[in-house]
Ligand SMILES: Nc1nc2c(ncn2[C@@H]2O[C@H](COP(=O)(O)OP(=O)(O)OP(=O)(O)O)[C@@H](O)[C@H]2O)c(=O)[nH]1
Ligand SMILES: [Mg+2]
């Protein structure tokens with residue numbers, strides 16, 4: 001495989017040598033369809049399945065390949081499908097808590113360099129939701145770029161207000177204002193698509209991700225007409241890594257209705273660094289920020305230096321994430337004994 005194909009670099013090649021030995025071939029997962037995977041080896045798309053040994057050794061859903069992963073493959077003449085023998089370590093992994101009460105997480109994509117977080121600047125704009133996406137992206141040190149879509153539906157004043165809201169929440173990442181209708185701003189997105197780098201489109205359903213992808217990649221994927229209010233409807237159901245003409249890669253994600261954050265401390269601390277550094281200045285190192293004297297957070301909330309909603313969102317995400325991590329660790333501990341951590345959706349039938 002050519003070195004810049006699909007973003008392959010020496011980091012992955014070194015891992016492949018250690019993990020798979022010399023007989024390996026490397027491929028990138030471009031789509032996942034239950035137990036079948038579509039991989040690309042730089043020449044063509046290949047259907048692949050996991051070898052039995054691999055499935056038996058898995059302990060958690062995170063061990064299974066996801067879109068964007070690098071895998072070692074092997075083909076035997078007598079087999080219908082190519083085998084996936086190993087998944088290489090990931091540079092980054094985007095994951096979220098499964099919707100509902102199930103204690104499980106869903107892996108969204110691996111080895112992402114830049115995440116575009118799309119939100120309509122029209123009715124759907126929600127700063128608290130944006131903070132959630134940023135926690136998820138920051139956790140793995142993926143570069144976030146905010147896309148404010150549907151600028152054709154708002155006045156310049158309304159758009160300026162949205163930008164002020166973002167900046168006031170301490171979000172200083174790059175923001176691109178764009179309209180898929182007038183095509184304003186789309187060239188700025190194109191500039192961010194660098195050969196060999198993998199980007200993904202995240203954001204609520206109906207934000208305009210697939211429409212943008214169609215402009216950029218001329219893919220003609222299905223989008224849906226929005227309701228009169230401008231609210232989106234769920235259209236994209238499958239993640240797929242697209243190779244663009246310039247050698248950059250783009251993954252369009254289905255919008256998620258509920259973004260349960262399952263993040264470690266890093267993502268939360270990074271996004272809410274203003275609160276973390278205020279807390280570090282409290283008189284007591286174990287300050288609970290409730291009624292302790294010399295509490296900098298209470299002081300900042302009192303004099304409105306710290307926005308109450310921003311702080312509440314921090315507490316909510318932190319609590320949710322901690323409770324979830326704990327429940328998940330317990331679940332994993334239990335299932336290790338009975339080896340039932342394999343996700344129900346990934347039942348590997350006859351081949352294994
Ligand atoms: N007015 C306006 N409409 C847009 C814009 N971008 C997308 N739309 C419309 O919004 C609807 C939803 O767009 P999609 O591209 O399917 O949204 P999506 O983010 O891919 O949604 P999911 O796949 O459900 O996550 C479509 O009818 C688009 O034509 C825009 O910039 N301005
Ligand atoms: Mg879509």
Ligand SMILES: [Zn+2]
Pocket residue numbers: 279282283287288289290292294295296297298
């Ligand atoms: Zn305090």
